Amino acid sequence: MIIDKAEVIVTSPGRNFVTLRLTTADGHVGIGDGTLNGRELAVVSYLRDHVAPLLIGSDASRIEDTWQFLYRSAYWRRGPVTMAAIAAVDMALWDIKGKAAGMPVYQLLGGASRNGLMAYGHASGKTNEELFDSIRAHQELGYRSIRVQTGVPGLKSIYGIASNATFEANDGVRYDHEPAQRGAFPAEEDWDTRSYLRHIPTVFEAVRNEFGPELPLLHDAHHRLTPIQAAQLGKSLEPYDLFWLEDCTPAENQEALRLVRQHTTTPLAIGEIFNTVWDYQQIIREQLIDYVRSAVTHTGGISHLKKVLDYASQYQIKSGMHGPTDVSPVGMAAAMHLGLAIHNFGIQEYMQHSAQTDSVFKQSYSWSNGFLHPGNEPGLGVTLDVDEAGKYPYEQAYLPFNRLADGTVHDW
Ligand code: EZ4
Ligand code: CO
16 A cells, blocks of 8 residues: 555635545545645645655555654644644545545444434524524524524624524525635734623523523633633533533643633533644643544544543543534544544534535535434545536635734734
8 A cells, every 4th residue: 555646635615625635556545634724825835845755655554653754753743734734644544544444434443432423513693683593593404512602792793603604595605604714814803801701691591591401502712711711701601501611711821721620610622723632731631621622634633633532531521523614524524433433522513514615525424413423435435526626726815813992912
C-alpha cells in the first residue's frame, strides 16, 4: 500500500472545505478533512508544500508511525494549522485501511459500542418567538437535544443566530448558520457582557416554560466571559438544567476553570479550538470539564482524538465532538466512526450541510430519529466528486469579530 499520489482539493460549495486525497499504487483512495475555517489556505500550503512530498513512497498502512513522523519531524509542534494538516493525513489513512480491510472504520476501532449517536442541533432566533419556531423545526426534523442561542437586547448581531433557522428551503440552504462571511475583511459584531448575563437566564426560563423539563438544552457562551462571569452564568442557569454550557471561558488558562467549577454544577463543555491532548491535560486531570469538544479535523485526526478521549474516560468525561458545517462531511464521518466505537461517547453536534455541499461530498452516514450512524461502507464512507468540487472555487471568507461599545476588540 505505497502512496503514489497526494492531492489537496479546495472547494467552496457554499463555504470552503480543504480535503486531502491519497492514492496508493494498488489503487486505494482515502480522503481526509483539513478545513480550518477562515484560515483554510494555510493548511493547504502546509499539506501541499510540506507534507504531500513526504508521503509519496511511504506505506499507507502505517497510520501511527506516519502520525508520529509528521508531528515530531516538523520540530514545531501543535497549533491549529499543523494539527488540521496531520488530521487530514490521519483520516485519509484510516479511510484507506478500512477500504483495504473491507470494513467501516468503526470496526477497526473496536466495533460499535452503541446503536447510534445522539446528536444535537442549533436552534436560534433574534427573539424568543423566532427561537421557539426554530426549536419546533428542529424537533420536527428529529432532534431530541437542542442548543439554544438568541439575540441580546441592544446588540445588533451576535454569534449563533442563523439567518434561516427553521430549515425552510432557501436557495438550497437548510439552516444558514455559517458564521464565516465571504469578503476581504471580517464582519464586525458588537458585544456587551452585562446585557448578555442578564438576558440569557430569561430565555432559558421561557424555553423551559414552553417546552417542559425533559428536552435536553445546551448553550454556547463562545469564549466571551471571564472566569467569574462564567461562574455567574453557570449559577444563574442551574434552575434550567442544561445538558452543558460550552466555552464559558477561552480556557487557554486551564486553571481558570477551577474558579468556575467552585461556583456551579452546570456541566461544562470545552475544546473546539484546542488541538492536542496538552490543551486538556489539566482540565481533564482535575475534572474541570464534563465534555471534550474537539473535532477530529482540528485535533490531529482519529488517532490523536481517540487518545484524548481515552484519557478523558478515566475521569468520567465524555465526548461532545464539534460538528459545525465548517467540519466537512469527511470530518463528520470520522467523528461518527470514533463516536460509535468509544465507550465514553456523550453527544455529537450535528448541523446539516447544504444541498450544494452534499452534491460534492457523497455520504453514507445516516440521520434518523435524532441519531446519527456512520453507515457500513468500507472506510469512512464519504466520496468526493472532483468534477462537482471543481464547480466551486475557493472564496476568501473570515469569521466575524467583536468590539465593545468603546471600540475595544473582544473575544467573538
Ligand atoms: O463558531 O465552527 O459550537 N460551535 C461553534 C461553531 C464555531 C465555528 C467556527 O468556525 O462554536 O459555530
Ligand atoms: Co462552540
